Amino acid sequence: MLNKGGWKEPKASRQLIYLGSLITSNGKSEKEILRRIGIAKTAFTSMANTLTSEEIRSLKCSVWSTLLFGCETWTISKAMEKRLVATEMWFLRWMLRISWMKKAQVKKDALDRRRQDERREREAQHAAREAAWAQAAQAAQAAQAAQARNN
Template sequence: MNVEKTKVMKISRQPTPVTIKIDQKQLENVKCFKYLGSLLIDDGRCTCEIKSRIAMAKVAFSKKKNLFTSKLELNLRKKLVKCYIWSVALYGAETWTLRTGDQKHLESFEMWCWRRMEKISWTDYVRNEEVLIRVSEQRNILHEIRKQKANWIGHILCSNCLIKEVIEGKTEGQIEVTRRRGRRRKKMLDDLGDRRGYFRLKEKALDRIKWRNCFGRDCGPVVFIDY
């Protein structure tokens, strides 16, 4: 293990430095780092990652804007946007925990794509509803994220692996802690849960046919997670 290249980050509501020494050398504590192309933050939230992906998608749009000429059919242009632009913005969306603010950022980005594709300036005072009518679309970027997450989480829930244990928060040797004051933090599974909760979701995942009917198909740093 290279001590100079190894970093430590603790994910918690109130991150504190972690003391880990190797050969009497203290490992550096960091607040964020990129792992497999995704930005991880010590507070465990996805807002910075979502804003970063949206910025990268807008840059990709400017590089590919010649593809969205009005000479092409509308359906073809929409497919190009979802293929070249949305794929950049939604990279790693399967693991996102979307808060209300994050959902608004994504919906704003969705409308930004359709406005740029149709060359509608903000000075034209065209309402979002009118833009959606022109492109024959509905707001579905959040639905697309939910579908991607469902397809991924279905494979996790059908197997017995470490990722499943981490998602469920039932790792061996876990210490029971008292609940903090305030509202419970939103979890990744909350985006897929229904009124019957997690066990209903897991039951659907174990039945392949039922899962498809419900959701359809269309050396790194050391991380410590404090629940």
């Protein structure tokens, strides 16, 4: 519609992307979640050749951060929750080279492997903390011995 000055008035937009998140006029998050799933799948396929079953941590760092960007503001319905879980299973099945036809076993295998990887990661962090503590205790003991010799 032309104004008196000869320029068109902008139409009211039903959706816009603001700070990387899709804002819709109805305030629902379905379109944003579907958009994020698409972006995450694109990120996953671009690095799929480098990911192996041992690199779930890389999946979390790059793909999950892309998928879950802005998730604090989402209103998630049961259907969208299922979509997000299905996306996670899709990533894990692809990484573990498991056919989509083995649905029941896939979920159990993928979740078991993920739990094992997380347990290994926690054990490694615990061992690193123990080593650091032992080293600090040894340094404190050496400092006390040196102080006792000086006195």
